[in-house]
Amino acid sequence: MNMQYSVEKADEIYAVAKEAxxxxxxxxxxxxxxxxVTNVPDAASVNMRAPIxxxxxxxxxxxxxxxxxxxxNFDTLYSFAWLDLSQExxxxxxxxxxxxxxxxxMLDMxxxxxxxxxxRTTGTKAGTYAIxxxxxxxxxxxxxxxIVAPTPTLWILGRTQTNGQSDYANVHKVQDGYKLTPLxxxxxDYTPPTNVPTDPTIDNTTSPQIQVNKLDGVTMLTRLADLMVKHPPHPNDYPILFRLKRFGVEPGKPFDAKSLDPETIAIINKAAQDALAELPAAMRKAGAFINGWNIGTENMGTYGTSYKRRAFVALAGLGCNLxxxxxxxxxxxxxxxxxxxGAxxxxxxxxxxxxxxxxxxxxxxxxxxxxxxVPNPINRFAIGSYDKLTFNADGSLDIYVQAESPGKDQETNWLPAPKGPFEPSMRLYSPRPEVLDLTWAPPPFQKVS
Structure with a gap:
């Protein structure tokens, strides 16, 4: 390392680069x-993809x-849309x-x-909104x-309640009623365009997460600077924006990575590697741990200045709800x-x-x-309040979680498991206050002989 780089200076650069x-x-x-996902000619060409x-x-x-x-998700059918408001x-x-x-x-960028x-917010009657x-x-x-969007590009990640495969036709009618129309x-009589030009330089096969995870630290800073020209930071981001100035990264201004000396570049890239490696463990430690369940209710969907939390949620899966x-x-x-x-x-x-x-x-x-x-003989991947569950005589409810059938008389309450390790998720839609304040928590998985 160059003698001008004291340990303190290197540590400071490393800390700012990791936060960046x-x-x-x-x-x-x-x-x-x-x-x-928008690099397709029309909405029917590839599942879960559509033009802007x-x-x-x-x-x-x-x-x-x-x-x-x-x-x-086996409770709802998704409807995705990416919007560009830069023209109208x-x-x-x-x-x-x-x-x-x-x-x-609706998520900003x-x-x-x-x-x-x-x-929950607008009811179930028909409505029209201008974004x-x-x-x-x-x-x-x-x-x-x-509806005023903080960034000119945004993502709508829609979900419509679906009560099993027999309900598909009803859900499709609702989905077809979701309409996007330029002002x-x-x-x-508007029909969304088809045969939209696509960009052959975009990698349409490698997952976005894999592509992002391969970027080094300096490339991430370059992308950040480029994207902030169009997508302004949040007002409460000013402290980190001040720290980013040391690398020449400022909203609305071009960033020249060549202005960085080799020592700084090496530290930035090392910090990025370490930051990415930290995210999976941080994700598992987040939230409250009660009865063996990890319950995340704090700083989810909106993150304030909890940048590490926002990053590991993005790594786990974009589109976290409030x-x-x-x-x-x-x-x-x-x-x-x-x-x-499942053993x-x-x-x-x-x-x-x-x-x-x-x-x-x-x-x-x-x-x-x-x-x-998990493939299973009854083709059941989820169980919930929409099922015809059998309650006990005292009003309690038992869900049987195992690889083999608990017997025909108990299969109504059976959630099939794999033979090996498993990680189930509970989903509560429009949860009540006792869920949000953690005065209610799911019961533990009790091992039975």
């Missing part, structure tokens, strides 16, 4: 994801052996869902949920509610602290009146150690 990596990771991940300003609808649950998406506002229309639960959270259209960029001051049609086309909309406790161990394994049999016992308190509905989904659904 956490800060940049969600924004760069969102941009990489947006570029890939168009919805892509997931029409069915994955098959047992499908490994395209980790920790897939986009009108969002939603249908009357006839009381059916739905959720259309920093992954913060800035508003939610859906059952406008910050600073836009044009005229909207009379009676239209404006200039409002009131006209806790008021959904909470996803995940279990890794049983009530005695031992890792969950054992377990019971989840809910006392009378203590089933998951959700205003909409709840479920428990089984995943193997890699986050995929």
């Amino acid at each position: 990596y956490f800060y940049a990771y969600p924004l760069v991940s969102m941009d990489m994801t947006m570029r890939q 300003n168009q919805f892509a609808h997931v029409r069915s649950y994955p098959q047992a052996d499908d490994k395209d998406v980790v920790r897939f 506002p986009i009108m969002l229309s939603v249908p009357d869902t006839q009381g059916r639960y739905y959720l259309l959270p 920093w992954t913060d949920v800035f508003t939610v259209v859906g059952s 406008v960029s910050t600073g836009w001051n044009g005229k909207l049609p009379e009676g239209i509610t404006p 200039s086309q409002w009131g006209k 806790p008021e909309d959904a909470v996803y406790p995940t279990a890794f161990v049983d009530g005695e602290g031992n890792p969950l394994s 054992n049999k377990y019971v989840l016992h809910f006392e009378k009146g203590q089933t998951p308190p959700a205003n909409a509905f709840w479920s428990i989904t089984m995943y193997d150690k890699d986050g995929f659904q």
Whole structure:
């Protein structure tokens, strides 16, 4: 190391560079994801992908052996849309869902949920909203509610309640009622464009996460600086922006990585490697641990200046909900602290009146150690309040979690497990206050002989 680099200076550069990596990771991940999933000619060409300003609808649950998406949701069908507001506002229309639960959270490019259209917030009647960029001051049609987006690009990650495969047709009608219309086309017979030009230089096959994780620290800073030209930081980010100036990174200004000396570049790249390596462990330590469940309700969906938390949530899976909309406790161990394994049999016992308190509905989904659904003879990947569960005579409820059938008389309450390690997730939609303040928690997995 050059003699001018004291240990103190190197440590300071390393600390700022690591924080910068956490800060940049969600924004760069969102941009990489947006570029890939919108790089298609039309909404029907590739599942879960659509051109900008168009919805892509997931029409069915994955098959047992499908490994395209980790920790897939078996309670709702997704509707995705990436919006570009740089030219004009986009009108969002939603249908009357006839009381059916739905959720259309909108995320800015920093992954913060800035508003939610859906059952909890706007009800289930039909409605129209104008999504406008910050600073836009044009005229909207009379009676239209404006939604101001913090960044000109945003992501709608919609979910519509689905009560099993027999409910698909009903859900598809709701999905088809989600409409996006440019303001200039409002009131006209608008059809979303097809044969949209695509960019052949974009890698459409390698997952965005893998692509982002391969970027070195200096490249991340370069991407960060480029993206901040279009997507302004949050107002409370000024302390980290001040620290980033030492590397020449400032919002709205070009960044020249060549201005950095070799020693600084080496430290920045080492800090980035270490920062990425820290994220999985940080994710597992976050949240409250009760009865073997990891319950995350604090700083989720919006993160303030908790940049490391925002980064590990982006690594785990973009699109985290606000806790008021959904909470996803995940279990890794049983009530005695031992890792969950299909080599054992377990019971989840809910006392009378203590089933998951959700205003909409709840479920428990089984995943193997890699986050995929588990093939089983009854083709059941989740169990929940929408099922015809059998309660005990005293009003309590037992869910049987094991690899083999507990017997025909108990299969209504059976959540099949793999033969090896597993990591199930509970989902509570529109959770009640006792979930959010942790006065209620799921019961432990009790191993039975």
